[in-house]
Amino acid sequence: MTELARIVEALLFLSADPVAVEDLAEAADCEAGELAEALAELDRAYAPGERGLQLKRVAGGIALGTDPVAEEAARRLLAKPRTPPLTPAQAETLAIVAYLQPVSRPEITRIRGVSADSASATLLERGFVEEAGRSQFGAVLYRTTDLFLKLFGLDTLKALPSVGEWDPTPEEEADLRDRLLRAGEQRAGATEG
Amino acid sequence: MTELARIVEALLFLSADPVAVEDLAEAADCEAGELAEALAELDRAYAPGERGLQLKRVAGGIALGTDPVAEEAARRLLAKPRTPPLTPAQAETLAIVAYLQPVSRPEITRIRGVSADSASATLLERGFVEEAGRSQFGAVLYRTTDLFLKLFGLDTLKALPSVGEWDPTPEEEADLRDRLLRAGEQRAGATEG
Amino acid sequence: MNAASLELDLDVFSGPFDLLLTLVLREEVDLLEVQLAEVVIAYLDHLHARGELDLEVATEFLVLIAALLELKSRMMLPRAEDDPLDLEPGEAAEELLARMLEARRYRRAAEHLSDRLAGEDGVRYRSAALPPALRRTTLADAGAVYDPRRLGTALAGLLRVPAQLNLGHVTVPTITVGERLTHLRKLLLRGGGCSFDEAVRGADRVTVAVTLFALLELYKQGEATWTQDEPFGAIEIAAFQRPARDRVFA
Numbered sequence: 143m144t145e146l147a148r149i150v151e152a153l154l155f156l157s158a159d160p161v162a163v164e165d166l167a168e169a170a171d172c173e174a175g176e177l178a179e180a181l182a183e184l185d186r187a188y189a190p191g192e193r194g195l196q197l198k199r200v201a202g203g204i205a206l207g208t209d210p211v212a213e214e215a216a217r218r219l220l221a222k223p224r225t226p227p228l229t230p231a232q233a234e235t236l237a238i239v240a241y242l243q244p245v246s247r248p249e250i251t252r253i254r255g256v257s258a259d260s261a262s263a264t265l266l267e268r269g270f271v272e273e274a275g276r277s278q279f280g281a282v283l284y285r286t287t288d289l290f291l292k293l294f295g296l297d298t299l300k301a302l303p304s305v306g307e308w309d310p311t312p313e314e315e316a317d318l319r320d321r322l323l324r325a326g327e328q329r330a331g332a333t334e335g
Numbered sequence: 336m337t338e339l340a341r342i343v344e345a346l347l348f349l350s351a352d353p354v355a356v357e358d359l360a361e362a363a364d365c366e367a368g369e370l371a372e373a374l375a376e377l378d379r380a381y382a383p384g385e386r387g388l389q390l391k392r393v394a395g396g397i398a399l400g401t402d403p404v405a406e407e408a409a410r411r412l413l414a415k416p417r418t419p420p421l422t423p424a425q426a427e428t429l430a431i432v433a434y435l436q437p438v439s440r441p442e443i444t445r446i447r448g449v450s451a452d453s454a455s456a457t458l459l460e461r462g463f464v465e466e467a468g469r470s471q472f473g474a475v476l477y478r479t480t481d482l483f484l485k486l487f488g489l490d491t492l493k494a495l496p497s498v499g500e501w502d503p504t505p506e507e508e509a510d511l512r513d514r515l516l517r518a519g520e521q522r523a524g525a526t527e528g
Numbered sequence: 529m530n531a532a533s534l535e536l537d538l539d540v541f542s543g544p545f546d547l548l549l550t551l552v553l554r555e556e557v558d559l560l561e562v563q564l565a566e567v568v569i570a571y572l573d574h575l576h577a578r579g580e581l582d583l584e585v586a587t588e589f590l591v592l593i594a595a596l597l598e599l600k601s602r603m604m605l606p607r608a609e610d611d612p613l614d615l616e617p618g619e620a621a622e623e624l625l626a627r628m629l630e631a632r633r634y635r636r637a638a639e640h641l642s643d644r645l646a647g648e649d650g651v652r653y654r655s656a657a658l659p660p661a662l663r664r665t666t667l668a669d670a671g672a673v674y675d676p677r678r679l680g681t682a683l684a685g686l687l688r689v690p691a692q693l694n695l696g697h698v699t700v701p702t703i704t705v706g707e708r709l710t711h712l713r714k715l716l717l718r719g720g721g722c723s724f725d726e727a728v729r730g731a732d733r734v735t736v737a738v739t740l741f742a743l744l745e746l747y748k749q750g751e752a753t754w755t756q757d758e759p760f761g762a763i764e765i766a767a768f769q770r771p772a773r774d775r776v777f778a
Contacts, residue, residue, distance in 0.1 A: 190594050206653075206654065212652075227646065228638075228645060233639070236713065238634050241634070254591075255592075255595070256594070276685075294641065295585075295647070295651070303640065305633065308634070308636035311634050318625060319625055
């Protein structure tokens, strides 16, 4: 391994958060091209199945993470689950924040139809979302954090699928419309419920 | 690299402290002999000059650490004065501590209308504020530090901008603390739902 | 079973929930007259009877009832003639549909995020603290990098009290608890008892509320007691019988 690749590997080991490519180049005192070569070298060394670690592109930077092969052993050694799964309420709240950020709690509540207070408190506590100033009405606004990107394996927010992908199909929409309006009319006409 | 060596590498990567050989074997669910082989394999992979990391036998176990070749770069990346811009939540929390100190966390929460836990943790970690004993009700009190004064270019706390200069609704008689608490409670009421 | 086919038996309507929705959206039933609390209670009864909770249906019901509540509260607010919020029945239906589609969209996005998190399961990151030498800005290295005015503006923001709601359009009633106490005592003296509905017949909302306070006051002072068989049922008020005195006057 070249000295530059060794230095970059050490920097990634020390950093708790993903490191931006520019910061790596500045710290290692090298040109962007040299750094790209060093990263390519590391990519080869960390090719899938080669090592117990992986080189991940997350949250706008580069980070070292463990290979899933070690998860079971890690759970035994550290006696704690990696990232507990989200409850449905937390996942919905997080999805709304991820796609609409910055977004206020009343707005989240409006979309969900139920209060999001406890879910947002948990998301804040777990560091998935953070405050992003206040709306013109004084409500606190929320946005997702780099930790969210990191733990969900996303490089940037742009790596999320477009929200349009979750739109109900025209058939489902027609079905809903039908149930809201026409089903009622038919009932009104018939005696059978 | 064998799967066992990969698992051991991942375990050492995750552990902040040296891990005892027995703990490694138990977590990886293997015999002492198998573990010794895996460690020998790792020793070859981490031979001096090969990598940016070193496998070290230290008191009580085995640990991964960085190679001295990366020391200077690590200092440039990680030891530079860490003074990122303050988030709105941090600025609000810091202002409350600066003007009212010593002040308790529940009081900060009442004034902001939302919890200040994450912001205060960051301010503590960066050394802007420190604990200053406990209130009569047992809540931790906070005050600003000398590092805070220096980072804000202030000689003493008396050099803080006078409240009157920023006061949107000057009210000479009322105590600053009372006014902040009152405004906070009204804000909390106004932004709910 | 979906939320739409929930059977309702309300004062102004009896039939399935989706028919009620249709009629409301076509303005054949006045939303202002529908007690949405009764709809919620009917739904809870229904859940209780079934003994199980279908989350899909429950979510749909919550979104619908929340949308109805919002529509209703908008209708109850005073508004100008050309208020853009003044919805035509067709628009109201479209808005309701849009709300349900939006809720559905984010529910699916949520599933995607949960799957994604599960898919990342097994990747752990290192969270060890930096070696001590690299940890914190030292006092010696620190320079004046922040502007103290940032603290002043943050404090000013916290001192700003949100604008008060303008309640100018609400007629301020001048009814007092004392007046309603007199009124209730008069009714009780006359017949020994009466229903709450009688006590507030023809009265506006505020008077009803103040009468309730007065009733609580009578109860506290041991002058009256009341019974109500079920939630939202009729309230019967009776003068409190003091056993000893009864015997004297009997």
